[in-house]
Amino acid sequence: MVAQLRIYTINRGMMASWLQLFYEHIRPLHERLGMPVQNAWVNAERTEFIxxxxFNDREEIEAKEAAYFASPERTALGDQPTRHIAKIEVRVMEEVPATAGVS
Structure with missing residues (x-):
């Protein structure tokens, strides 16, 4: 399994509306398209949404992201998501087997 740690700096004063947008539209669409959201957090001091x-593997990321951006649901959101976000940082992480390092 491969995961993305996504850190969004949300514009000041917009966290509440971002959370509403995320939980009402963005997360359900991700789930429907096979990109499960494992969890989400807020770092209020830094206005970060984490x-x-x-994904099953790295190769799946590009195809699923393309499907997300091409979907009618995402198109209907217009620039709502990007208006909330000042900065995006994405880190791709690979799962470590439970037996890694065990001899």
Missing amino acids: WVRS
């Missing part, structure tokens, strides 16, 4: 979504 979330993790997972």
